[in-house]
Structures are given as structure tokens and as C-alpha cells.
Amino acid sequence: MPLILAAAHPSHAPVRYHALIPSAGTGTRAGTAGPKQYESVAGRMLVQHTLEAFTRVKRIASVLVVVAPGDERMPAGDGYRVVACGGATRAASVANGLAELRAQGAKEDDWVLVHDAARCLVTPQQIDRLIDACLTDDVGGLLAQPLADTLKQEEAGRVAQTLSREKKWLAQTPQMFRLALLQKALREAADGVTDEASAIEAIGLKPLLVPGSAQNFKVTWPEDFALAEAVLRSRTT
Numbered sequence: 001m002p003l004i005l006a007a008a009h010p011s012h013a014p015v016r017y018h019a020l021i022p023s024a025g026t027g028t029r030a031g032t033a034g035p036k037q038y039e040s041v042a043g044r045m046l047v048q049h050t051l052e053a054f055t056r057v058k059r060i061a062s063v064l065v066v067v068a069p070g071d072e073r074m075p076a077g078d079g080y081r082v083v084a085c086g087g088a089t090r091a092a093s094v095a096n097g098l099a100e101l102r103a104q105g106a107k108e109d110d111w112v113l114v115h116d117a118a119r120c121l122v123t124p125q126q127i128d129r130l131i132d133a134c135l136t137d138d139v140g141g142l143l144a145q146p147l148a149d150t151l152k153q154e155e156a157g158r159v160a161q162t163l164s165r166e167k168k169w170l171a172q173t174p175q176m177f178r179l180a181l182l183q184k185a186l187r188e189a190a191d192g193v194t195d196e197a198s199a200i201e202a203i204g205l206k207p208l209l210v211p212g213s214a215q216n217f218k219v220t221w222p223e224d225f226a227l228a229e230a231v232l233r234s235r236t237t
Ligand SMILES: Nc1ccn([C@@H]2O[C@H](COP(=O)(O)OP(=O)(O)OP(=O)(O)O)[C@@H](O)[C@H]2O)c(=O)n1
Pocket: 021, 022, 023, 024, 025, 026, 027, 028, 029, 030, 036, 037, 066, 086, 087, 088, 089, 090, 091, 093, 094, 116, 117, 118, 119, 218, 219, 220
């Protein structure tokens, strides 16, 4: 796919935005027979809804989907490429995808928007909101949702204490950082890092929190499929 020059960086160098969609998980918590991203939701594979949102954002120059080695279930489609370089963890899949982007010619300063295949309810408007908020930021940032419920800490199945929910956010995706910075952060990240922002935080930087949407949830549990289906169908009526 040709890379499109999308916007002007303050230094006047061309800035490009790439989407990286880790889709190499097995979906163990979803309780489905196969990986959840291939389940049918509102008439299409779950991951196809995710990809449609990104391919509709015109300033995104390329969309790269990372699947597990040997996985041939991802359909080919317009506007995205599939590479079978998934790793044992989400962070490894993202790191391998970043290396692939570099191999394809993406530059160190290009922005990368990493987004879970399993967040199939993201909208082009939400993606644009993140880009608009971060494009002049020195660090980058993520969509996130302020905590709505009271927060409990558990000990042996009982409440040990109630934590303050003030200034607490649930991290969503996309999470948007410069390519080389994110590569460095993931190289240095401790095992078990569960999102890009925490790798960036670990090197001493403070990602920007950009309000997302409660509808941008990650399909994780069996009951999430029906909810995703209902939301998607409500958008087409
Ligand atoms: N080794 C991995 C693990 C996860 N992912 C991707 O990271 C996203 C978020 O992960 P999660 O929701 O945890 O998906 P799974 O790992 O598939 O689910 P589970 O943890 O229930 O097994 C998903 O789109 C998933 O496909 C990935 O690319 N490579």
C-alpha cells in the first residue's frame, strides 16, 4: 500500500500515522472455540469491524495487522496488510509489528496507533480525537475512560479496602506514540507490561489521557459479544 503524507510536523517534516493492530491472541477468557477476533459479530468477523474504523480515517497512511505465526484465518481486505509475526504476549506482538513497520519504510518519528483487535467498537471519530489531541504532544497518549464505579481492593474474596477513584482512568486503545520511542520503551519494559503507555511511563514519560468512550470496551468475556453486537447493530439503524 502506498504511504500517504498526511500532515505537517512542527519541524515541517512530513508526519505519517500508522495503525498497528495486535491480533495474535487466543481469547482464552472469551470461552469461544477459536480466537475471539474471528467470531461473527453483527454479520462480520469481530476484527473486520475494528479494521473498518481505521481504514476510514483518511490521514492514517497504513494499517498493519499482526496475527500468530501460521494463522491464515484473517481475510485479505482493502486498506490493510496482515503479517504473521505475533509473539507470546501482546507486548511481543506489538514489538514485532513495529519492527515490520520499520522494515516497510516507516520512519523513527512516524506516529503509531496501537489498537487491540478485540476493541471492535472504536469509531473513526474517537481515533481522530486521539490524533488531534496528541499530534503536537511531546510524548503521545491514549484513549481512556474515567472510573465510574467505586473501586475495591480484594483479599481472599473479601473487600480489604475501598480505594479512591479520584483521578483514576481505565486505559483503552488506540495508544499513540512515536515509532522509535515506543520501540525503545518496549525493549526496556519489564515482563508483564500490558499496554504501550505503561512501557512509556517506565522510561519516565507521562502519556496524555484523552477521553474515550464506555462503548470502546475490549471484548473479553463471553457476555461481551452480545453487547458488541447490540451496539454495532444500533449504529446501522
Ligand atoms: N500474544 C498476544 C496476545 C494478545 N494479542 C492481542 O492483544 C489484544 C488484547 O488482548 P486480549 O484482549 O487479552 O486478547 P487475548 O490475549 O486474545 O485474550 P485472553 O487474554 O482472554 O486470552 C487482542 O486483540 C489480542 O489478539 C496479541 O496480539 N498477541
